[in-house]
Amino acid sequence: MKKKVDFNKQIDDLINKITGETILRHTCQLLIKDKNGLKPHGSGVFVKTNDLHLLLTAAHVTEGWTGENQLYIRIGQTKNVSLVGDLRETNLDKDDQIDLAYVIIDDRILPDLIKAYKFLPVSKIRDHKKLLDATNYCVMGYPEKSKEDINGKSEPVAKAYYVYPSKQKVYDYYKFSPDLFYMFDMKGKGTNIKTGVKEKTGTHFYGISGCGLWIMIIHADEEKVHSVDYRLIGIMTEFRKTKYLALIGIRIKLILNAIMNFEKIKLREV
Numbered sequence: 001m002k003k004k005v006d007f008n009k010q011i012d013d014l015i016n017k018i019t020g021e022t023i024l025r026h027t028c029q030l031l032i033k034d035k036n037g038l039k040p041h042g043s044g045v046f047v048k049t050n051d052l053h054l055l056l057t058a059a060h061v062t063e064g065w066t067g068e069n070q071l072y073i074r075i076g077q078t079k080n081v082s083l084v085g086d087l088r089e090t091n092l093d094k095d096d097q098i099d100l101a102y103v104i105i106d107d108r109i110l111p112d113l114i115k116a117y118k119f120l121p122v123s124k125i126r127d128h129k130k131l132l133d134a135t136n137y138c139v140m141g142y143p144e145k146s147k148e149d150i151n152g153k154s155e156p157v158a159k160a161y162y163v164y165p166s167k168q169k170v171y172d173y174y175k176f177s178p179d180l181f182y183m184f185d186m187k188g189k190g191t192n193i194k195t196g197v198k199e200k201t202g203t204h205f206y207g208i209s210g211c212g213l214w215i216m217i218i219h220a221d222e223e224k225v226h227s228v229d230y231r232l233i234g235i236m237t238e239f240r241k242t243k244y245l246a247l248i249g250i251r252i253k254l255i256l257n258a259i260m261n262f263e264k265i266k267l268r269e270v
Contacts, residue, residue, distance in 0.1 A: 014228040015216055019138060019160040023214060023230060025118040029142035029156055030061060030210065031072040031080065038072055038080060040156060043141035043211035045232065048119035050265050052104055056255060057210030058237045059089040059101040073109075075116045077155055081109050088262055097176065099237040100255045101210075104263075122267055126231035127253040128215055129179070131165040136218070137184060138162055139236055139247055141211025159208075161186070163247065170244045182213060182234050182249040205239045205247065212236070213249040 026046055031038040042061030047054045055073075065071050071083040089101035105113070131137075139161040146157050163184035170185075171178050186205075213234035219226045234249035260267055 010225040011218060011220075011228065014225065015138070015162070018216070018228060018230055019140060019214075022118070023138070023140050023160075023212070024158055025116075026120045026232075027140055027142075027158060027211060028055070028117060029074045029158075029207075030057065030083070031074060033070065033072070040142060040144035040207045041071065042207060042209045043236075044073075045210075045212040045235070046113070046117050046119045047122070047125070047232075049122045049259065049267060052259075052263065052265075053110060053113075053119055054259070055083070055085070055103040055105055056212075056235055057101050057103075058235060059092055059099045060237075061210045062087055062089050062101040062103070063092065073113065074156065075112060077151075079112070081112045084109050088258065097181070098250065098254065099209075100235060100250055100258070102255060102259065120232060124231055125252055125256070126215065126233055127251065127256075128231070128233040129251070131182065132215075133165070135162050135164045136216045137165070137182075137233075138214040138216060138230075139184070139208065139211065139249070140214065141208030141236065143205055144207035146207070161247070166244065166246050170246050173243055174240050174246070174248075176248060180251055180254065182251070183246045184249075186239070186245045186247055208236055208247075209238065210235060213252075 028044050029040060030042040030044055032041040042057060044055045044057035047056055072080040073083055074080055084106035085103040087103050090098045092099060140158060142156055142158050146159050147155060166183035166185050170183050176183060212232050213236055214230050215233050217229040232252055234252050235255060236247060236249040239247045256267060
């Protein structure tokens with residue numbers, strides 16, 4: 001008699017490995033400075049295309065990033081690097097739903113970033129219009145309240161939320177088009193990437209704006225789960241909680257089209 005395969009356990013283990021070891025390295029925390037020092041402000045995803053090193057995030061995260069209003073990228077537990085580069089962002093005064101930005105990163109800060117992070121190749125990006133009826137989706141960022149005591153000091157910790165697509169009634173209620181946006185129900189628990197422990201999600205998601213939305217691609221047959229792969233499919237921009245608690249993201253194709261138009265480069269169809 002064949003031993004029964006625990007597919008769920010295999011899949012969970014592989015997904016946790018990818019999020020904790022790979023997607024985490026594509027994801028950064030962005031900070032701003034106030035009178036008390038640096039504080040959490042948002043998240044971002046590092047991408048490389050052609051000869052450009054990019055940081056993808058949300059426009060409300062980069063809004064006002066000029067002069068003294070610096071943005072910092074956290075590198076490990078002891079270092080922060082001031083973000084330097086050329087900014088492209090949508091105009092939130094004209095459309096507050098299309099909330100996207102990217103920064104062409106200045107070569108001067110690349111050596112520090114490459115030590116701590118891994119730039120996602122375009123081959124790992126996919127346009128994904130029809131959502132699966134499953135929890136194959138991962139939102140990974142840095143909620144501002146997600147902290148842990150490390151060596152006697154309170155340190156920020158990334159969280160991965162494995163989420164389920166919202167029903168059409170949620171899109172209708174909040175007036176978001178499913179052709180441009182993704183909405184996901186938030187309930188249950190999120191995984192603390194540092195500890196691997198599942199924790200209650202709560203209703204406070206400030207700080208994850210600008211983080212990536214990822215689809216987990218599972219390859220399996222009747223015998224076992226062979227592999228789990230991943231693709232970046234969107235950028236998360238906000239959450240709503242008046243009637244339905246939902247996270248909201250924008251299709252990655254919108255920001256890829258902007259990159260091709262503004263930077264005059266051609267990307268392969270994704």
